[in-house]
Amino acid sequence: MTVTTDVPIDPWPAPTADRPVEATVTMPGSKSATNRALILAAISDGTSRLTRPLRSRDTLLMAAALGGLGVAVVDDHDDWLVHGQFPLRRVPAARIDCGNAGTVARFAPALATLVHGDVVLDGDPRMRDRPLTPLLDALRTLGARIDGDRMPLTVHGRGCLAGGEVTVDASASSQLVSGLLLAAPRYDHGVTVRHVGSRLPSWPHLEMTVAALRAAGAAVEATVEATVETEVVGPTGSGACWSVGPGPLVAHDHIIEPDISSASAFLAAAAATGGRVVLADWPDRTVQPGRMLPDLLAAMGCMVTHTAAGLEVRGPGRLNGIDVDLSDYGEAAPTLAALAVLADSPSRLRGIAHLRLQETDRLGALATELGRLGAAITVTDDGLAISPAPLAGARLDPRADHRLAMAYAVVGLVVPGVLIDDIATTGKTVPQFPRLWAEMLGIGMPGALRW
Structure with a gap:
């Protein structure tokens, strides 16, 4: 797998996976x-x-x-x-x-x-x-x-x-x-x-x-x-x-439980590349909104299994679009939008009008920035409508929003030439994200990525 590890801070060339990702990830605390x-x-x-x-x-x-x-x-x-x-x-x-x-x-x-x-x-x-x-x-x-x-x-x-x-x-x-x-x-x-x-x-x-x-x-x-x-x-x-x-x-x-919301980008690496990622220490019972993530990934075609090692996600050959109300789990919208632009059918993300008031206007930012890649995204009254479209590399601005930066990294696994400004903004919730992302992609056999 080709991975650039000596990355400049600005812009950051998002690594492209040349084969399915295979990794075990242990997340930091929520x-x-x-x-x-x-x-x-x-x-x-x-x-x-x-x-x-x-x-x-x-x-x-x-x-x-x-x-x-x-x-x-x-x-x-x-x-x-x-x-x-x-x-x-x-x-x-x-x-x-x-x-x-x-x-x-x-x-x-x-x-x-x-x-x-x-x-x-x-x-x-x-x-x-x-x-x-x-x-x-x-x-x-x-x-x-x-x-x-x-x-x-x-x-x-x-x-x-x-x-x-x-x-x-x-x-x-x-x-x-x-x-x-x-x-x-x-x-x-x-x-x-x-x-x-x-x-x-x-x-x-x-x-x-x-x-x-x-x-x-x-x-x-x-x-x-x-x-x-x-x-x-x-x-x-x-x-x-x-x-x-x-x-x-x-x-x-x-x-403190692991942060299973920030884990969405790492699990999405399996979904995007048709690979396999295991999230270690997935809680048996949790009130974190990330508990909804397995069902959302399954709806897009992933195989999701609770194992003794943790939550295992296997990506499909082709991702399905999704139509879902995310009002209870708006944090997942950037990751799901990243997967939706890679899917082979349209998606609707609903119930997330409040994301206009987050670290940035996430709805407008996702539509504009992913649109630079060629993505067909329309901002609706309460979310996003996304249709399949050919994609090509471009420079993307996460607008000081950690979840947008990680979502763009997911797209970069499949779309060569994605450059992300201010990747350091991921430090809001995921310290050392660029190095950890590169380590995950650099694993040539099942291994463990720890924080």
């Missing part, structure tokens, strides 16, 4: 799980150990944010020790860099209300355009003093927050609800949050929040709750409600 665990450990009584946490730009920003609020996050070999405390220390003036991390921007403000002092939150230019107002208005209703509706903004922490009942239109992001729930046990009266508005996206991430809270000892009630067994996920509109009671949180050890 970004979503790591950042939820960090927040809850910070306001628990005592020291928590995070085992196999993800160390990437987003999680390092979260750890630094906690440090700015007076909570120590300390390396202990591969683990993190979080020295939780409540009440939080007095912080005369703190600045939190949210980068382009939605979890930091939407989880930190609720936590900042619990310090004594002013906390300024800012981030990358794109973060200043991402939706925060519903969260900030909810915090004001609960008793917070906050200047500004977009970054940079200032939270005037008073060491406590009354809490109570609030309504939130979280149709732009489920993180707007999670941010409130994670700090709620330390509010005087807890929090009851009711979603109002259109369909709530990324429902499984709220499952992750509820599960993390319960593991830390919080009392949580949810009126609409998904189950792993039935895969019934998410309300179609208003009415979902969560109540978190006030009370102490218990410091405990968190074993």
Whole structure:
């Protein structure tokens, strides 16, 4: 297999596979799980150990944010020790860099209300355009003093927050609800949050929040709750409600699951090349939205098997198009779009209008950038319509979006001459992605790729 390993940072020549990929991959920890665990450990009584946490730009920003609020996050070999405390220390003036991390921007403000002092939150230019107002208005209703509706903004922490009942239109992001729930046990009266508005996206991430809270000892009630067994996920509109009671949180050890959403690009390597990839340590039961990935790959013609070694994906001779509602798993859209442009029949990706408000406008970016290769993609009201078309190499801009960069790498396995700008943006969730991608392709016999 021909692989370039000495790659320039900008642009990066995506390696083309000259035979089916054959590899075993072990993923790093989940970004979503790591950042939820960090927040809850910070306001628990005592020291928590995070085992196999993800160390990437987003999680390092979260750890630094906690440090700015007076909570120590300390390396202990591969683990993190979080020295939780409540009440939080007095912080005369703190600045939190949210980068382009939605979890930091939407989880930190609720936590900042619990310090004594002013906390300024800012981030990358794109973060200043991402939706925060519903969260900030909810915090004001609960008793917070906050200047500004977009970054940079200032939270005037008073060491406590009354809490109570609030309504939130979280149709732009489920993180707007999670941010409130994670700090709620330390509010005087807890929090009851009711979603109002259109369909709530990324429902499984709220499952992750509820599960993390319960593991830390919080009392949580949810009126609409998904189950792993039935895969019934998410309300179609208003009415979902969560109540978190006030009370102490218990410091405990968190074993962070592998990031099975970021694994989608590596499993897609098998789908795109007709190869075989095994994802080691696939959880037997998980609330991560990535649990939906096996069925999606199977619908495109892959053979997916749960084995003792992990989740095995074997790619077909020809990929099928797919027509699917991704409202609960919008993270998969870039990877599925990459596979869809390689498929032999049309695809429709639905229920993902909220992706316009991610790290970039993912819908517009996918249509424009993959269109440079010759892909026939139309942006619809709620997603993408993709038809088969001849493809040729071109230079693609991921627009500072990690999932787009990885998706373009998938297309590059089959389409020679794909150049990707700013491949370093993958460090948001997958550190050292270019080297690891090249190592996967360089395996001449079944082997193991570890992080």
